[in-house]
Amino acid sequence: MPNVMLRENDAGVLTLYVPKKDLEDTIASVEFDSDDAWGGELTLTDGTSFIIDKLPGKPDLPITIRARRGVGE
């Protein structure tokens, strides 16, 4: 259950950063991305995924949040 930080990079692309694990990558897809639900499985560009709780709408970024490792590669 790592803490991950979600933020938008200079280009405005959503990225996921895991402190102390040397992992920072852009997020390719978000499972739920609508006005009333946001989150679920976040798939990174390299195929790995992290699962966060479903939030009631897109959070104010950047945000640090608990995540589980998804299946991914």
Add this chain to the structure above:
Amino acid sequence: MAMSRDEVESLIQEVLEVYPEKAKKDRAKHLTPNDPELEQSKKCITSNKKSLPGVMTIRGCAYAGSKGVVWGPIKDMIHISHGPVGCGQYSRAGRRNYYIGTTGVNTFVTMNFTSDFQEKDIVFGGDKKLAKLIDEIETLFPLHKGISIQSECPIGLIGDDIEAVAKKKTAEHGKTVVPVRCEGFRGVSQSLGHHIANDAVRDWALGARDEDDSFEKTDYDVAIIGDYNIGGDAWSSRILLEEMGLRVVAQWSGDGTIAEMELTPKVKLNLVHCYRSMNYISRHMEEKYKIPWMEYNFFGPTKTIESLRAIAARFDEKIQAKCEEVIAKYQPEWEAVVAKYRPRLEGKRVMLYIGGLRPRHVIGSYEDLGMEVVGTGYEFGHNDDYDRTLKEMGDATLLYDDVTGYEFEEFVKKVKPDLIGSGIKEKYIFQKMGVPFRQMHSWDYSGPYHGFDGFAIFARDMDMTLNNPCWKQLQAPWKKSAEEADESVAASA
């Protein structure tokens, strides 16, 4: 003569040949020819892994990262090296973080404070000694503004509760006391020490003025993050930002103070120079205080101008107009520097092996002088450092992570650079091999190298090292061939 990708790969294989099978496999992952096409460095190089036992590494420890880099330069705090005396004493004042103040009265950077652990402190614990030490500091140096406790290895091993002492003494003396759990055995290099130090700033110092709105803010407040004022670097950066119309509220941490740190959450933009050591706190401030951060590079006129424009773009037109004025003002100055030194340095090849931000940031400086960087590497870089390096370096140039003493020597013998930029531990080896060398950790006792003013000094230093007549005198006269000897006789006649 640039090496082709195949040549670089065979060079790496050749160098790896002497290692035992397992070590060879491990080291192979840390050495690669550069491929600027790649977006992500993890596809070609591995970094931030434990060094192999038995090889000569140049890395430091977590204590070095915290006390030496992040906390040490904060001038009005006293940084206690908590543990045996050596760690503090042998690293004292080595990094040349310049500061203004009267040492021993209101500033303490070059002094060494230590709890000097003895056997009995290991057996019975050192908390009482630490408390006493803090009381003594309060009596002897009443103008200090805070204390940080930098743990050395034994503190973690014996499990002292320095946090409890810190809390008690903060309450007692009313000054910030920060316990930092930067025991040397944590992590694989000084890099984790930076992270731990950043976390300590976050947890114990940064939020001190959150409830206090008395500080008058302007729309042009910025903080310089990750500039350690080596030889005055932060000063030559700061004047450029101030001439642009920005107000520099804080310098982290060269010539910085605890008050500046506490005011940083009030700024509009964090300017990050050393990404490696201070990205953590920038990320935290972005999340908690919504302060955006951006990286910049003040090495060499090309990169400086690029960075100044990028910084100005974050502000209004008034700043942007002033930024252009600043760029125009310094143009004749740096053009004169280039005109003077470029003909003397053109085409020379450089190999770098340094830490932090420099293996990629100084490339621009060399290129502005017509020099080419043919190899670079980080002592303690992570993936994200190499991500940023791939684009800066030419195709098939050599990248080496946590290079060993042996590998570095072999690379130099084969690549034959005209100049090497690395640390003091490499300096004399390469000078004795007859290769001009600059110590690029603390600018070889020179500096500053940042900004336009720094570039002039940088160019002069590179010229006086590379074109020093001593390099022609390395061969003993009786070992010279007859023709060479004739020439020198003719020249002296």
